[in-house]
Amino acid sequence: MDxxxxxxxxxxxxxxxxxxxxxxxxxFLGTTELAVLWFTTAHAQPARDTAAARSLRDSIHSLFTATVTAAAPPATAIVHVNAAAAQAPTSPQLVRQPTGAFVAGPRGTATGDAALLGGLATACIELLTDDRARLLRRCESPGCCLFFVQRHPRRRYCHESCAHRDRQARYYRRRAAS
Incomplete structure (x- = not known):
């Protein structure tokens, strides 16, 4: 599996x-082993319920696809993401310090899969309702379908390796045409 x-x-x-x-x-969440490997590699607590993680990922993926293609998002995906986000309620906690000053305490009140999947659903909502939603892109390299956030106006690829493959393909097409 490594x-x-x-x-x-x-x-x-x-x-x-x-x-x-x-x-x-x-x-890459298709089996429990792959899901654990992905979450571990991504430095996140692995989800115990991989079916729930896959289901949420499918909803998020369909919302991102609708966003980058300017299509109408599936209503079921919106409902699912909202329901997952609601499972991990957060609220600021007022904590009084020994000095008498007030500070905001920890925000998370959920644990386990509810916190993990709710956090991902919340991050999806924040991304799609923020200015960054217009910067969500799909890689333009043939054969690649990864999403990325376009932080530079000229960025067209998810990774330099995709840009390199596309440059090579254009070079070989030009050479073949000559």
């Missing part, structure tokens, strides 16, 4: 990396 190359860019928000676990025909 020889599996996971689609983790390492530069994107965790929710984008999570959506990228559905890569073409590959499902």
């Amino acid at each position: 020889d599996v190359e996971l689609p983790i860019l390492g530069t994107e928000p965790l929710v984008v990396e999570f959506a990228n676990t559905l890569y073409g025909d590959e499902d």
Whole structure:
């Protein structure tokens, strides 16, 4: 299982990396072992319920796909993401310090899968309702379908390796045409 190359860019928000676990025909959450490997590699607590994680990932993936293609998002995906986010309620806690000053305490009140999946669902909502939603892109390299957040206006690829493959393909097409 260690020889599996996971689609983790390492530069994107965790929710984008999570959506990228559905890569073409590959499902990197398809088995419990793959799911544990992905969550561990992504430095997240592995989900105990991999079916719930896959289901949430599918909803997030469909919302991201609708966003990058300017299509209408599936209503069921919106309902699912909202329901998952609601499972991990957070609220600021007022904590009084020994000095008498007040500070905001920890926000998380959920634990386990509810916290993990709720956090991912919340991150999806925040990404799609923020200005960054217009910067969510799909890699333009042929054969690649990873999502990324375009932080530079000229960025068209998820990773430098995809840009390199595309440059090579263009070079060989030009050489063949001459």
